[in-house]
Amino acid sequence: MSDERPPGGETRRGEPLGAAGIPGVTGGPGAKASTRPRFTAPRIVEMKRRGDPIVVVTAYDFPTSRIADEAGAEILLVGDSLGTVVLGYESTLPVTVEDILHHTRAVVRANPKALVVADMPFMSYQVSDEQAVLNAGRLVKEGGADAVKLEGGERVAPAVRRMVEAGIPVMGHLGLTPQSVLAFGGYKVQARGEADQERLLREAGLLEQAGCFSLVLEGIPARLGGLVTRAIGIPTIGIGAGPQCDGQVLVSHDLLGLFLGHQPKFVRRYADLGEAMREAFGRYAADVKARRFPSDAESY
């Protein structure tokens, strides 16, 4: 199996990537190439068979892609959470295909070994199966994504089947699907009742049959996360779905302490970059005001 990304899109895959001016980002000319294999959809499915937990994190830009990849993420998700954590919208609903394309290209330019999954935004796959396949194709062809993700169960299964037939790996997403926030009446844990649990289990099976290579489970009881994980052959990726899922995903801004809005209970914060940035900007501002920056050594 080749470990190079196939050519495509407007990306510069395989070229040395300069990261000059981005502190902490390795990968400029002369950087060591990662010895990790490239992650493909079949390789991700194989990880479930081996019982190897799958590490998924969102990424929307070049440095995050490079750093998360070097840190060991196996899937980088260009999520439509982009809308809330980067673009400042109140929900994911305004995100467009062009937004996802723009950020997927940036993530792919870092040439990660991780599988790059591009999220299909609201109204890019709901109108018709044909529209769904065309937009999924754009994310792969123009964005350079390795796979796409879309929300929903039975309703989207025919579109999933068409995409898979076209050669596009698809990740499903069930439970608290944020693009349905208006219908749900808010971001609430889903499938608490028995009938809803049965429906979710059935829809997980339908998505597997339609050809999904993995399935995100969001905001559901941990017990149901375990039930679905045991019931299907493709990996489940949990976010607020308990510890029994085959992998876990977190929004990078949540785990890094960069998101300023509400933090759900399932988020574990691994850093406080928001505070670190505030402190750094503050010291810089103070140095400029006091004419301590730049020094002679920082001048030509």
Ligand code: KIV
């Ligand atoms: O958009 C996103 O980041 C997602 C994850 C939370 C699964 O869909």
